[in-house]
Amino acid sequence: MELAESILAGDRLALARLLTLLENQAPEGARALNRLYPQSGRAHRIGVTGAPGTGKSALVNQLALHLRQGGSGPSVAVVAVDPSSPFSGGALLGDRIRMRDLAGDRGVFIRSMASRGALGGLARTTASVVDALDAAGFQVIFIETVGAGQVEVDIAAAAPTVLVLEAPGLGDGVQALKAGILEIGDILVVNKADLPGAESAANNLRAALDLGSALAKEGDPPAWTPPVLSTMALSGEGVPELVLAIQRHREYLQGSGEWSRRERARLRREMLQLLRQRLSDRFLAVQPDGAFEAALDRTLQHELTPARAIEELVAEGYPVPR
């Protein structure tokens, strides 16, 4: 049986093999994904991001457990793009043990992405992996990324529903990190709500949201105001309410046409990225031997800026096509 067919038949090992092929950008992986792709587009993709130490993995774990309802709920996949995630190997022992809650449930599939070293390709391979999981029939896909760093935040932000996590008591350095990621959240979560400072963290978030909507008052009222929820991922408190908020957000997206608008924006970014890569591969393949290296030498000699060198290379080597 072909890889794609095995996957559609529910073969988990075949699925894992495909994900590895996609991570390695092997042609065989792309071929199988081509066949699977028409089956995709049904999953609810949920980005989960937040500073290190906010408890993203533990919360995703609880969300998955709650959604599964002991086996009768929707199937769930988790893609962890987070160097501090227990799913992707940066684990503490306690987290590893908690993951066992999900072990043995065939309706749950967990995949970690190699974050470091996948230079430039992380967003692309993550997108392929999520597409494959979607086509394989997973109904909810969590994409967990650490909320520090543009590539990582962008990966979570590409999902139609984005959870941004906070936690009290992370220290000033980490607090400062969060400043840029609040605005991408559709749902804001104060996790570790049992720690001191949790309530004031939630109040600060609400105040920030109120300020934001007061500033935006001139135009139309926003169709969706991000709720601020409190959870304790270790005990599961607040998780049912969070699941409801996620479902409400999905209904809002579908009812308002925002779902397809976001899908279109995501695919446009992905395709532009692919276009750039493909055109430069083709360009370099048809250059006379050493043309690129000669241009590089001139920038090394500080004759030309890199931008100017590329301009000249493109003008000489690649006349405007018909």
Next chain:
Amino acid sequence: MELAESILAGDRLALARLLTLLENQAPEGARALNRLYPQSGRAHRIGVTGAPGTGKSALVNQLALHLRQGGSGPSVAVVAVDPSSPFSGGALLGDRIRMRDLAGDRGVFIRSMASRGALGGLARTTASVVDALDAAGFQVIFIETVGAGQVEVDIAAAAPTVLVLEAPGLGDGVQALKAGILEIGDILVVNKADLPGAESAANNLRAALDLGSALAKEGDPPAWTPPVLSTMALSGEGVPELVLAIQRHREYLQGSGEWSRRERARLRREMLQLLRQRLSDRFLAVQPDGAFEAALDRTLQHELTPARAIEELVAEGYPVPR
């Protein structure tokens, strides 16, 4: 006087204006940089990275003060690409006050980059800003980035000398973040060495390095073993030793040929990035109206994967050039 000439004549306002033009990717900025570029290539670029809370900005501040020696030392520029840096606005009051140590010294220039929002362009604009500072005559340029997130780490790692900072007591989440960045460090620094746990942090780093070199034992011995230094950025303790280590690393780079090897690798990456952008701009400009959008529609309908859609678009729209 032209912008480039004003800058070479030492006009700081003109320099600040050029950096803004470069950040906005304005053609006037590129033109001025073209004229300045032959003057660049003399600065020692030093990347400084580490998790939030390790005290990068305070240490860079001390390094600049120490290098300046009250005005007789080399001129110093600081480029802060760090949402948690006081230089780039995520400041605590204490940090802002400390920055005043450098205020009024014409041999010091500090520039913060807008990290969030500069989607995709952050590495490119940072490179241009550093080139401009180099051409303007700054002899040492610190490039400070937060060590969490691929783009940010890569920006610091592009410098020929890279400092990686640690600090004791940052919490588990932050510790996990650091795992991936140690290997890019030419010099490892345990800052906040007065805090409990500093000594064991330094010992852990040395053990990790010993393990690394034991594993690499088969081949040639490494020409440079990253030293592990302890500093207290607030008091300046350990800073003279760190300055010496930086100077030793520069001598090693220049003596071994590693300097030009790293420069070549950096410029190659930068040029490939520019090539991709330029080719896709040209490609899209010559497409028939709506060709890209039609391909996008087909991926939205889940007919084709994004990769396959781009393959077809390129094959149809852009025959292999002569």
